[in-house]
Amino acid sequence: MPHFTLDGRTIPFEPGQTLMEAAMAAGVYIPHLCYHPDFEPHGSCKLCSVEVNGRICSACTFPAAENQEVISASEEVRHLRLRLTQMLFVEGNHLCPSCEASGSCELQATGYYLGMTDGHFSHFFPRREIDASHPEVLLDRDRCIFCALCVRASRDEGKNVFALSGRGIHTRLVVNSPSGKLGDTDLEATDRAAHICPVGAILVRGTAFRAPIGERKYDHRTIAQVALEEERPLVGRQHGQAED
Amino acid sequence: MGKPKIRIATTSLAGCFGCHMSFLDIDERLLDLVEIAELDRSPLTDIKHCTDCDIAIVEGGVCNSENVHVLRELRRACKKLVSIGACAINGGIPALRNRYDLGDCLEEAFITGIGVTDPQVPGDPELPLLLDKVHPIHEVVKVDYFIPGCPPSGDTIWAVLTDLIEGREPVLPYELTHYD
Ligand code: SF4
Ligand code: SF4
Ligand code: FES
Numbered sequence: 222m223p224h225f226t227l228d229g230r231t232i233p234f235e236p237g238q239t240l241m242e243a244a245m246a247a248g249v250y251i252p253h254l255c256y257h258p259d260f261e262p263h264g265s266c267k268l269c270s271v272e273v274n275g276r277i278c279s280a281c282t283f284p285a286a287e288n289q290e291v292i293s294a295s296e297e298v299r300h301l302r303l304r305l306t307q308m309l310f311v312e313g314n315h316l317c318p319s320c321e322a323s324g325s326c327e328l329q330a331t332g333y334y335l336g337m338t339d340g341h342f343s344h345f346f347p348r349r350e351i352d353a354s355h356p357e358v359l360l361d362r363d364r365c366i367f368c369a370l371c372v373r374a375s376r377d378e379g380k381n382v383f384a385l386s387g388r389g390i391h392t393r394l395v396v397n398s399p400s401g402k403l404g405d406t407d408l409e410a411t412d413r414a415a416h417i418c419p420v421g422a423i424l425v426r427g428t429a430f431r432a433p434i435g436e437r438k439y440d441h442r443t444i445a446q447v448a449l450e451e452e453r454p455l456v457g458r459q460h461g462q463a464e465d
Numbered sequence: 466m467g468k469p470k471i472r473i474a475t476t477s478l479a480g481c482f483g484c485h486m487s488f489l490d491i492d493e494r495l496l497d498l499v500e501i502a503e504l505d506r507s508p509l510t511d512i513k514h515c516t517d518c519d520i521a522i523v524e525g526g527v528c529n530s531e532n533v534h535v536l537r538e539l540r541r542a543c544k545k546l547v548s549i550g551a552c553a554i555n556g557g558i559p560a561l562r563n564r565y566d567l568g569d570c571l572e573e574a575f576i577t578g579i580g581v582t583d584p585q586v587p588g589d590p591e592l593p594l595l596l597d598k599v600h601p602i603h604e605v606v607k608v609d610y611f612i613p614g615c616p617p618s619g620d621t622i623w624a625v626l627t628d629l630i631e632g633r634e635p636v637l638p639y640e641l642t643h644y645d
Contacts, residue, residue, distance in 0.1 A: 310555070317644035318551050318615035319558060324645065333642045338611035339554050343604050346556070346563040434645075443639060 225289035234285035241281040245456045250445035255368035256281035258455035307341040314363035321429040322421025324437025330444035354404030365422040375414035382408045472518035474505040478532040479559045480525025483616040484550040490619030515542045526552040527600045531593035540606040548608045551615040560599040614643045
């Protein structure tokens with residue numbers, strides 16, 4: 222089987238796999254926010270940045286190949302990821318103490334994993350619209366990190382409820398209905414798109430604070446442990462099916 | 466003669482004093498602390514201005530002109546400045562007002578709000594002027610260390626404080642790292 226090295230460790234891969242998929246299959250966690258094994262990679266958050274033969278690349282989109290020397294666990298790469306995470310925090314309004322996703326949020330857990338204690342940059346405090354028009358699902362754009370997971374999930378479900386519009390700092394999450402309101406789409410609370418959000422931007426109503434502090438997803442387990450347990454078994458599923 | 470005591474100042478800007486309450490949650494370890502440290506300016510001593518000190522711990526964000534003065538005085542007086550809690554680190558709950566126009570906030574609070582009697586926006590010159598937005602303190606002065614949490618637990622505060630007092634670079638274990 223062909224292989225590459227990741228932080229000095231030999232990682233086998235199947236042709237067509239990305240660095241992320243091969244690493245995940247081998248049980249090595251590479252931080253990520255916009256990647257999910259069930260969806261096509263988006264390559265937008267750059268949290269999965271690794272050094273491949275001296276160049277910084279996104280592990281979730283970069284194809285694995287022979288003779289690659291990949292570095293993920295260096296202090297330089299950790300620091301780069303820390304700064305990216307801090308940017309995600311200051312570009313939105315992340316007031317964790319008042320957020321329903323707190324304790325189960327992947328952005329927060331990524332911050333913990335990287336040892337983030339502050340936002341480093343000046344806060345943008347952007348004004349973003351909250352959409353409470355849907356009876357079962359709340360959309361709080363303050364916390365959107367533009368990972369496009371809801372976009373991909375909804376597209377795969379054939380509903381196309383969500384889309385990202387605009388570029389750079391003007392990017393915003395839009396909803397596909399004549400009024401632009403979530404309540405006028407055919408989104409249902411049982412849709413995958415309503416549950417895939419890694420942060421507290423899309424929330425299913427009536428489910429808040431079910432898990433008390435101390436029993437929430439990331440209270441005792443790091444995001445690395447959770448991802449390897451929950452996402453690792455899914456790796457390759459989509460590819461396998463597509464190739465059949 | 467023992468070693469000279471470490472001098473610690475603490476203050477609350479735009480916050481709820483929750484971080485100070487959590488500071489008291491270090492419980493009987495307070496006795497260990499007063500053996501080695503002396504409190505300078507702090508709501509616990511009611512000293513109004515701080516003299517030279519080793520560590521200053523600041524809770525709360527910066528929401529008015531007085532907060533700016535107090536913070537700058539503290540920064541000048543201390544060797545290490547520690548930003549504690551969500552409000553000091555990212556504006557926290559007070560920063561929820563940042564999405565609204567300041568005039569609208571004042572009007573809602575003092576003129577049109579439910580239950581307001583004798584509606585008028587307070588304008589006494591003694592009152593500090595409100596800033597347009599609530600800011601984290603690192604946007605106003607240089608901060609040396611951050612203790613996240615809303616509030617951080619007594620254990621978290623103790624971990625950082627003892628590291629600092631003993632001259633170690635503070636590192637928070639996973640269980641003590643929270644943003645809420
Ligand atoms: S989405 Fe996550 S990071 Fe943002 S406020 Fe909620 S818990 Fe905090
Ligand atoms: S709403 Fe959630 S899932 Fe959708 S793009 Fe924003 S962060 Fe990602
Ligand atoms: S996980 Fe690779 S860019 Fe987001």
